[in-house]
Amino acid sequence: MSDLSAFPIASRWPAAHPDRIQLYSFPTPNGVKVSIALEEMGLAYEPHAVDIGKDETWTPEFLSLNPNGKIPAIIDPDGPGGNPIGLFESGAILLYLAEKSGKLLPADAAQRYETIQWVFFQMAAIGPMFGQVGYFHKFAGREIEDKRPLNRYRDESKRLLGVLETRLDGRQWIMGDEYTIADVSTLGWVRNLVGFYDAGELVDYDRLKHVPAWLERGLARPAVQRGLEIPKRP
Structure with missing residues (x-):
């Protein structure tokens, strides 16, 4: 015990x-x-x-x-x-x-550190910026008359989606054929941005090709479907 x-x-x-x-x-x-x-x-x-x-x-x-x-x-x-x-x-x-x-982490040292850098990319950029879009677009921040904060985070989120779009061009997952913690780290945030935050139109999500296809592949995984509901909301 x-x-x-x-x-x-x-x-x-x-x-x-x-x-x-x-x-x-x-x-x-x-x-x-x-x-x-x-x-x-x-x-x-x-x-x-x-x-x-x-x-x-x-x-x-x-x-x-x-x-x-x-x-x-x-x-x-x-x-x-x-x-x-x-x-x-x-x-x-x-x-x-x-x-x-x-x-979910390559054994090869170079591939391992490349995976880690994309996890850090999510932690340092995608999470904070997408979260600010959520605040200023859907939550209390939307009541602020000055739209410069929203526009700033919108533009940065569009740029970050562009980085991800370029990365996924010709790749099934962020690291290519291998699904890793880089994908796990990022899937929920992109899903939230276009789903719960309802910001797809705001960030021109429909103009992207590779990111939506990657998100669809990720959300189709049984473990992802289960993990998205854990823990159960009270």
């Missing part, structure tokens, strides 16, 4: 299966990266819904694992050296899980 007593978060979200990876998340573009990866890799895990709508990420128990107060976060009871490890930041978790499972 694995002992998670050293992690205060486990007292608020108790583990029914403490020997499995514990996932603390919510089905947002950042959250589903990890649930999709876990489904793709076939690793045993137990999901816990952390309701961001109720500010549960700002509870002392959650902050004990991620002081930045954001989902997702994990505890692996069988971490390096067989010792438990807690991790936050979706990009770091993806890298950890890929190395643990030996899946």
